[in-house]
Amino acid sequence: MTITQLQYVLAVAEHKNFTLAAEKSFVTQPTLSMQVQKLEDELGVLIFDRSKKPISITEVGKKIVAQAKNIVAEAERIKDIVDQDKGFIGGDYTLGIIPTVMPTLLPMFLNTFIKKYPKVNLIIKEQSTDNLIKNIMDGHLDAGIAATPLEIEFIKERPLYYEPFVGYVPKSHRLSQETELTTDHLDVNDVLLLQDGHCFRDGVINLCKASKNMNGEHFKIESGSFETLIGLADEGMGMTLLPYLNTLQLGQQKRESLKPFKNPSPAREISLIYHKSELKIQITEALRDVISSIVRGAITFQDVKIISPLAKN
Structure with a gap:
């Protein structure tokens, strides 16, 4: 039994196809199939039921796959131990970022990070929170940046x-004369939202539920971008809520339509999330230090009330 054989088993278990698993493992299909077969022969069991399309995992195979994940992760930890002992911060590091954070946060920290840690090959992917969680669990992401708390057992x-x-709030809106907003001002029926699947949308809905004007989830219009929501608000379709960092990119004319919330301001918590196994933790810590130090200077609000994307009323 070898680590490579276990890695091939994990690839087949994920893709349910030997050819695709071989492509993702950068080996030929006969090589991968032979190594999986050798492991099955050594163990005296079938890990995969090849008679089904797509390939399925046998009951004993499910237990083997679960253990293989632990073994492969612990094998990778050995390299981490050596890197940490040498003080080395480098190598491939795959980071996922949710869509409502990536456009504003990435330009703020990326250049600083790659200059400070030139040996890190940072691979960045924009993904939804659900995909971040799945890919961290499957080992396809080293970490993610998402709105929290998520309260998932295997994630830190x-x-x-x-x-x-x-x-x-555009000038034509009923709240245009207010200098500060409160949750009581919000009427979910004229708050423009991101389309379903965005955790920022869920946070806004939870915020509206805290107000006295939640009359059911019947929204005028939904969009996939804040820019579209701003444009619709300017056309008299309602108001919208923006994350603070997004407001820094607005021109002076549009900034005149911004209304802060009365303290404590509702806010979202943005966190670096990663598997509890803490692989490549030295890169994770370096990334966290760079981002925290940069954003700390951009956000001056101190008194905030966190609105969780998972909060229920």
């Missing part, structure tokens, strides 16, 4: 910053 959360919500 390290807060990076707390980002207040800011109202975007």
Whole structure:
């Protein structure tokens, strides 16, 4: 039994196809199939039922796959131990970032990080929170940046910053004369939202539920970008809420439509999330230090109330 054989088993278990598993493992299909077969022969059991399409995992195979994940992760930890002992911060590191954070946060820290840690090959992917969680569990991401708390047993959360919500209220809106907003001002029927699947949308809905104007989840319009929501608000379709960092990119004219919330300002917690096995933790810590130090200077709000994307009323 070898680590390579276990890695091939994990690839087949994930893709349910020997050809695709071989492509993802950068080996030929006969080589991968032979190594999986050798492991099955050594153990005297079938890990995969090849008679089904797609390939299925046998009952004993499921137990073997679960243990193989632990063994492969512990084998990778050995390299981590050596790297940490040498003080080496480098190698491939795959980071996922949710769509409502990536456009504002990435330009703030990326250049600084790659200059400070030139030996790290940072691979960045924009993904939804659900995909971040799945890919961290499957080992396809080393870490993610998402709105928290998520409260998932196998994931560790390290807060990076707390980002207040800011109202975007055009001059024609009923709240345009308010200098500060409160949750009582919010009427879910005229709050423009991101489309379903965005955790920021869920946070806004939970915020509206805290107000007295939650009359059911019947929304005028939903969009996939904050820019579209701002444009719709300017056309008199309602108001919207923005993450604070997104407001820094607005021109002076649009900034006149911004309304802060009365303290404590509702906010979202943005965290670096990663598997509890803490593989490549030295890179994770370096990334957290760089992001925290940069964002700390951009967000000056101190008194905030965290709105969880998972909060229920």
